[in-house]
Every structure is written in structure tokens, then in C-alpha cells.
Amino acid sequence: MQGPYRRNRRKKLSSEMNVVPFIDVMLVLLVIFIIAAPTINQGIDVDLPQISSEPVQSDNEPLVVTVNRDGDYYISLGDEQQSKSIDDIREQVMAVLNRNPGTPVMVRGDRNVSYGQVVTLMGALQNAGVPNVGLISDPPPGDQQ
Template structure:
């Protein structure tokens, strides 16, 4: 018998099958643990909570309805305005109330540059609350 003879081991290949028995054992143990602990999670402590009645706060802050059309025209509450008039109008609105909000309605095809200019002018005038008004239905209009 030769100790250095490795010819009999060269013909055997490495075992490449996955042994799933330990995996099944672990999964069964986890299943049993979850089956035991699941009913314990549904128990709750009965607490008699206090009853309170409140009405929603209906005070609405002042807001500016501002529209931008795709052709580049601006509308302040339905009234046409120019880009040069905006800084003074925004400043006057901020002087009236610090809580004034700017609601921008822009056409779908409006250039972002126009929207960014209006937002920049509003922010420099002191308007901190700027929002966009969208169509909640999501339907495209012709």
C-alpha cells in the first residue's frame, strides 16, 4: 500500500449538491416558534381612554392664487400681471401677513424657467410658503 498514491482520489469530483436537511430543520423550528408566539401577540390591554370633542381649526391663512400659462403670461388672482410687478406685489402681501402662502398653478407645458423665476422672486420678497396646485384626478385635458 503506497501512502503517496493519490491516483484513486483524482477521479472523484467534489460534491456540488446542497444539503437541505439542516435548512428544513431550522425552518420547522422557526415555524413552531411562530405558531406558539403568534397568539400571544393578539392580546391587548384594555384601557379606558378619555373622550374629547374638538373641531378643526378653520382659520385659513392668506394665500395668493398665481397662475402661469404656457405662453409665459402671469395672472395674480385672475388679473394679468407682468414679471416686473411681482416683487412689489409679493412684498406688499408679506407686509400684510407673514403667514401668506403662494399657490402656483402652472400649465403642463410651462417652461420650468418661468416657475423658478416666480419662486425666486417670491422667496426674496419673504414668502416662505410656496405650493403647487395640481389636478387631483390626473386626467389629461386636450
């Protein structure tokens, strides 16, 4: 016996995917990226030294790149020091890092040299594959360690 409220029709299953949760997640991610985007720094990653710092300990001889008062670039590994162009320095640093990837790279800049020349050098070192660039400084007068 079938009553007036009972029907033999069954609901068909929907084969469509519900995308509402995916849209919600995407909107949350969009908001997070919009908030986080201004805090992302662009440029060369450098850990600037403090006034008093501990010397860098490394098993390898450091590769030191120097910018003198006149803006000339020098590269030295051990006792050897040569004047080079910025492109030659980049190629030589790449060669040294290919032979020994753990070689620390340090930048020594004259106090009177232009900031732009030091940044140009650090950009060339970053393009050569140097993960971290150290800055060499003298301790302040009267600071004894």
C-alpha cells in the same frame, strides 16, 4: 543643608496660552465642513407635491400666482385676477405679506409652460420674502378622496 541635587531656583510660570487644543478643534470642524459641503443644496426650497396629497388648510385666503401656456404671469387674491410682470408680482406679494405675514402663496403652472419660467417665478417669490411656496396640481384621474 543643601544637597548637590537641590536647587533654589523655581520654574517660572508660562503666561502663554496653549493653542494646540484650539487647532485640533478647528481641524475637526474643517473636515466636517468639507464632508458636508457637497450635500448642501443651493436654489429655491420647494416641497414638491406627491401624486395624491391632502389639501392645504389655512385660515387665510391663499395668494395664487399662475403661469399660463403662453408664459404670462397672473396674480389672484380672492376673486381678483390680473396679468402682471414678474417685478409687479414680486412687489405685490411683498405688500400682501407685509399686511398679512401668514398668507400662503401657491403657484399654478400650466403643464406645457417652460420649466425656466416657473423657476423664475419661484425665485421672484423667494426674493419677495415668501418662506414656503406651494404648488397647485390636479389629482390624477380616478383618484377620489
